[in-house]
Amino acid sequence: MTANDDLRARYEAAFMPNYGVPPLALARGEGARVFDVDGRAYLDLIAGIAVSSLGHAHPALVEAVSTQVATLAHTSNLFLHEPEVLLAERLRGLLDGDGRVFLTSSGTEANECALKLAIKYGRAHGRARFVATENGFHGRTMGALSLTGKASIREPFGPFALDVTFVPYGDAAALKDAVGEDCAAVFLEPTQGEAGVVPPPEGYLAAAREICDATGALLVADEIQAAIGRTGAWFAFQAENARPDILTLAKGLGGGLPIGACVGFGEHGDLFAKGDHGSTFGGNPVGAAAALAVLDTIEKDGLLANAAAVGEVLGAGLAAVDHPLLAGVRGRGLWLATVLTGPHAAAVEAAARDAGFLINALQPDALRIAPPLVLTAAQAESFVAAFPSILAAASAATGTATPPAKES
Ligand SMILES: *Cc1c(COP(=O)(O)O)cnc(C)c1O
Numbered sequence: 001m002t003a004n005d006d007l008r009a010r011y012e013a014a015f016m017p018n019y020g021v022p023p024l025a026l027a028r029g030e031g032a033r034v035f036d037v038d039g040r041a042y043l044d045l046i047a048g049i050a051v052s053s054l055g056h057a058h059p060a061l062v063e064a065v066s067t068q069v070a071t072l073a074h075t076s077n078l079f080l081h082e083p084e085v086l087l088a089e090r091l092r093g094l095l096d097g098d099g100r101v102f103l104t105s106s107g108t109e110a111n112e113c114a115l116k117l118a119i120k121y122g123r124a125h126g127r128a129r130f131v132a133t134e135n136g137f138h139g140r141t142m143g144a145l146s147l148t149g150k151a152s153i154r155e156p157f158g159p160f161a162l163d164v165t166f167v168p169y170g171d172a173a174a175l176k177d178a179v180g181e182d183c184a185a186v187f188l189e190p191t192q193g194e195a196g197v198v199p200p201p202e203g204y205l206a207a208a209r210e211i212c213d214a215t216g217a218l219l220v221a222d223e224i225q226a227a228i229g230r231t232g233a234w235f236a237f238q239a240e241n242a243r244p245d246i247l248t249l250a251k252g253l254g255g256g257l258p259i260g261a262c263v264g265f266g267e268h269g270d271l272f273a274k275g276d277h278g279s280t281f282g283g284n285p286v287g288a289a290a291a292l293a294v295l296d297t298i299e300k301d302g303l304l305a306n307a308a309a310v311g312e313v314l315g316a317g318l319a320a321v322d323h324p325l326l327a328g329v330r331g332r333g334l335w336l337a338t339v340l341t342g343p344h345a346a347a348v349e350a351a352a353r354d355a356g357f358l359i360n361a362l363q364p365d366a367l368r369i370a371p372p373l374v375l376t377a378a379q380a381e382s383f384v385a386a387f388p389s390i391l392a393a394a395s396a397a398t399g400t401a402t403p404p405a406k407e408s
Pocket residue numbers: 106107108109111137138139140189193194222223224225250251
């Protein structure tokens with residue numbers, strides 16, 4: 001029995017079945033490479049779901065976290081500490097000096113904070129309805145879940161206390177129709193992540209900004225997956241200069257350490273009264289030190305430009321692959337989806353793994369590629385070069401994706 005098989009069997013016996021049993025047990029990582037417990041190496045093109053922005057075991061992250069945990073690991077919010085202050089100041093610096101920050105331990109908690117701000121805003125202005133997008137994803141806690149547009153995730157746990165109208169993503173006219181004077185806030189992702197890395201048509205974010213300005217609804221941008229370099233910019237909203245009223249961050253911010261943030265701009269950063277919200281672990285010193293190391297390293301090593309340039313190599317290279325299973329490539333920066341002509345993403349994910357590449361079948365017909373921002377052009381090219389044979393192996397495995405055979 002391999003070490004992978006052993007751990008998988010023990011996992012299955014000990015854990016709730018909500019994730020199924022993952023295919024691999026990972027043991028360690030280095031840069032954009034990870035190794036499983038049997039010692040096999042993989043190029044990590046998913047980065048723990050767009051989280052490990054500096055790759056694995058980056059010296060700056062190791063140093064910052066090790067030093068902090070050996071100095072002061074936790075204070076709770078009964079006391080403050082310098083790393084959280086530095087982090088909030090640093091985030092404000094990236095956001096033109098505006099914004100007030102609440103730190104969390106996860107993405108869904110950042111959205112819960114945004115939602116509570118929006119509820120307070122709505123109560124003060126007689127606005128009780130929310131607008132979110134079909135297929136959007138905002139998290140698994142009950143508030144964030146009630147805004148999550150994917151019915152298969154949301155509905156088994158309803159009904160919900162929140163009145164939410166879901167609109168088709170990317171359709172500015174539908175958004176305009178749905179947002180009125182009774183609407184407290186619009187929640188949307190600048191590109192839908194879990195739905196399959198689906199960018200909106202150009203102009204959609206700017207239109208959302210205008211619609212909210214015209215009606216007085218708050219615009220909440222869930223950049224939990226999109227921000228901190230993923231698209232080649234610090235924040236995805238910058239592409240259309242559509243700054244939200246409330247911004248949520250998490251995934252890539254801590255480079256693998258659990259930290260998230262909710263930022264309220266202008267008066268929306270002052271909506272909470274003392275006692276309105278809190279978190280014991282949120283913004284703890286180790287997470288804050290990790291996030292500072294991530295932000296410093298992205299800046300120092302030019303990783304925004306790297307994400308844009310290597311993303312271009314990867315996206316253009318994959319788009320040029322000619323195979324009947326491949327319908328196209330979408331996304332921007334190091335945040336791409338390869339779209340298939342049929343529901344064979346699981347087979348392609350498995351074939352890629354067999355070939356030494358980790359990618360993620362996040363829709364039946366779409367695979368997510370969200371590598372560490374330190375990915376090199378040579379590493380991107382190695383995947384592009386392997387992709388045709390990965391698709392061929394997946395075709396052979398499914399037996400359904402070969403060019404349509406002549407009916408006889
Ligand atoms: C991952 C994600 C979340 C939830 O974050 P967790 O850290 O898993 O709670 C929310 N919104 C978006 C857009 C995400 O990608």
